[in-house]
Amino acid sequence: MALVKVYVNYKKSILNPEAQAVNNALQRLGYEDIEDVKLGKYFELTVADGKSKADLDAEINEICDKLLANYNMENYHYEIDETEAAK
Amino acid sequence: MALVKVYVNYKKSILNPEAQAVNNALQRLGYEDIEDVKLGKYFELTVADGKSKADLDAEINEICDKLLANYNMENYHYEIDETEAAK
Numbered sequence: 001m002a003l004v005k006v007y008v009n010y011k012k013s014i015l016n017p018e019a020q021a022v023n024n025a026l027q028r029l030g031y032e033d034i035e036d037v038k039l040g041k042y043f044e045l046t047v048a049d050g051k052s053k054a055d056l057d058a059e060i061n062e063i064c065d066k067l068l069a070n071y072n073m074e075n076y077h078y079e080i081d082e083t084e085a086a087k
Numbered sequence: 088m089a090l091v092k093v094y095v096n097y098k099k100s101i102l103n104p105e106a107q108a109v110n111n112a113l114q115r116l117g118y119e120d121i122e123d124v125k126l127g128k129y130f131e132l133t134v135a136d137g138k139s140k141a142d143l144d145a146e147i148n149e150i151c152d153k154l155l156a157n158y159n160m161e162n163y164h165y166e167i168d169e170t171e172a173a174k
Contacts, residue, residue: 033135033138041128041129042095042096043125045121
């Protein structure tokens with residue numbers, strides 16, 4: 001089994017009020033050395049074996065484009081961990 | 088500046104309907120080799136320089152416990168990337 005870790009973040013030009021709220025809360029709590037907060041989504045997909053690396057790449061990109069990320073507002077990147085199955 | 092990447096996931100025993108919905112959608116779309124989906128949050132904190140590694144660890148743990156993760160339902164882990172500032 002492969003474990004695919006997908007990170008989805010808002011694009012820089014998109015305002016993210018939730019991240020801003022976290023940043024404000026941190027400042028209020030006195031963590032003044034935190035200069036910026038970004039907040040995104042983190043998916044772990046457990047994928048059955050039997051696909052080549054190229055096919056797996058194609059499938060993951062398709063899944064991200066169709067379902068996990070909104071390409072108008074979000075960027076994604078992913079890592080494939082062949083050895084580790086999702087815990 | 089250090090970039091701290093914090094991953095917050097639900098504990099195994101906690102039902103995550105959003106992850107389940109994504110998994111159902113993937114099955115419906117024909118991605119039958121996806122066996123499991125986990126969904127969590129991903130924070131990137133940009134932290135000003137000037138703290139020792141131990142102090143930074145202590146601060147990040149405190150922030151996670153207080154604000155970023157709900158310790159009843161969620162686990163977190165983090166990575167500190169000293170060289171890379173948040174893009």
